Amino acid sequence: MKKSSGFRSHSADASPRLVKPRKTPVQARSAETVRAIREATIQVLLETGAQRLTTTRVSQRAGVSVGTLYQYFPNKNALLYAVLNEHFSRIIDALEQACAASHGCSVEQMARTMTLAFIDAKLHDAQAILVDVRKRGTAAIIKMLRSAPGARFPDVETTVMVLYTALAATMRVVLESGASKAMVAATRRELVLLAEGQLTRASLAQRG
Amino acid sequence: MKKSSGFRSHSADASPRLVKPRKTPVQARSAETVRAIREATIQVLLETGAQRLTTTRVSQRAGVSVGTLYQYFPNKNALLYAVLNEHFSRIIDALEQACAASHGCSVEQMARTMTLAFIDAKLHDAQAILVDVRKRGTAAIIKMLRSAPGARFPDVETTVMVLYTALAATMRVVLESGASKAMVAATRRELVLLAEGQLTRASLAQRG
DNA sequence: ACCTGAACACCGTTCAAGT
DNA sequence: ACCTGAACACCGTTCAAGT
Numbered sequence A, B: 001m002k003k004s005s006g007f008r009s010h011s012a013d014a015s016p017r018l019v020k021p022r023k024t025p026v027q028a029r030s031a032e033t034v035r036a037i038r039e040a041t042i043q044v045l046l047e048t049g050a051q052r053l054t055t056t057r058v059s060q061r062a063g064v065s066v067g068t069l070y071q072y073f074p075n076k077n078a079l080l081y082a083v084l085n086e087h088f089s090r091i092i093d094a095l096e097q098a099c100a101a102s103h104g105c106s107v108e109q110m111a112r113t114m115t116l117a118f119i120d121a122k123l124h125d126a127q128a129i130l131v132d133v134r135k136r137g138t139a140a141i142i143k144m145l146r147s148a149p150g151a152r153f154p155d156v157e158t159t160v161m162v163l164y165t166a167l168a169a170t171m172r173v174v175l176e177s178g179a180s181k182a183m184v185a186a187t188r189r190e191l192v193l194l195a196e197g198q199l200t201r202a203s204l205a206q207r208g
Numbered sequence C, D: 001a002c003c004t005g006a007a008c009a010c011c012g013t014t015c016a017a018g019t
Helices: A028-048 A055-062 A066-072 A076-101 A107-120 A131-146 A156-176 A181-204 B028-048 B055-062 B066-072 B076-101 B107-120 B131-146 B156-176 B181-204
Strands: none
Touching (some): A028 A055, A028 A066, A028 A076, A076 A131, A131 A156, A156 A181, A156 B156, B131 B156
16 A cells, blocks of 8 residues: 555645544543643743644654544644644633623623723734634623513624624734733723624614 | 755744845846736635645746746745735725815814725735735824814824724725625724714823 | 564654765 | 845645654
8 A cells, every 4th residue: 555645634624524533532541642732832832932833743742642632633733723722722712701701781881891801812923813602701602682671683693794704803913012010901891892893883783 | 065954934923124126126127027926926825726826836926947947036925915005005095095185174074075085996816914904094184083173183103003903804804705885884884983982082091 | 362572664853975 | 235045944835654
């Protein structure tokens, strides 16, 4: 048998099929291996940054060979996805709680609570905005908005998509620019205004 | 003499020094070479996407050797930066015009004009948000806002940074998701609301 | 069932040698 | 002054071979 294709994977997307583990561990030994690989990925990510993250480095740090890594993750992207998804999931927990806590409040109060929760969740290591995380986050906000008394959002999906993107992207830009505390505080104030402004407008606007 | 370091450039940033051309052409021949390389970069970018853009492919398409490419661009990033910067510059022209045209208008009118100009500029091939382009865009908006009669923006830099990021990031997400015409239209409406809402709030808010 | 690591087909970048 | 292209030090990914 010959190697069919040593082609470098040029696809950057993390479509579901490419992102699932290649196989699930059935023995205790391999479960530990997978854990070690995930752990090593986080370490390498934090120590050297995403740019320097290589499969060789990760597997070395995990104490296994590259081949083993590829037994559980079909490619480097899947590995990154798995780890980051878990990380962001924990951040979104805070947003979900804030949304739940603001059920039935005024739109202004909702805007405030949600925005601050989002910011305080500290999107530090922000990488690609992951689809699943995004879904959870927007779902929580939509559910909250539907509970606002006396307010209707004619196109709540778009409203929340835009709002979520604005919050996430702005925090990403600010944090990546190595912002000072004062700059973060200013951004914080401004994002609350943005959220309040958009939500009050969107809840009143008449649309065709 | 031995090769001092064949190290792959791991730095992703496009700091000014790394981004300037390595040398400037002094003869007609090399001016044409640089032009061909820039042209080839755009072609490869459009045909195969940023993922598949390699220095070898670009130089091949340009009809020169890799070595020649590296005589004018210190690394791949600088090449990309040069080309994208020029591209986005043309897009920002539209924003600058819209801002200039709305001098002295109401804040609501400003929000509307500016947002629609931004969207209509079609951030299609949106790549990294380039610093210089960003600067020009935000500068135009700030200048316009300062001309609004009866409105004061206590922290206009932050206001505009947040607004610009929100607009750019949202359009990027929407266009990259292969949005339908209807989705683009909905986003359009929503972004106008966002801009209006934020700007009216930011212009009235009292801050410490 | 799980792991290894040499091998493959790419990369970005350099530099002695040419015109 | 400008260009060439083999060479270097990396990559991501695979697969025959081992336990």
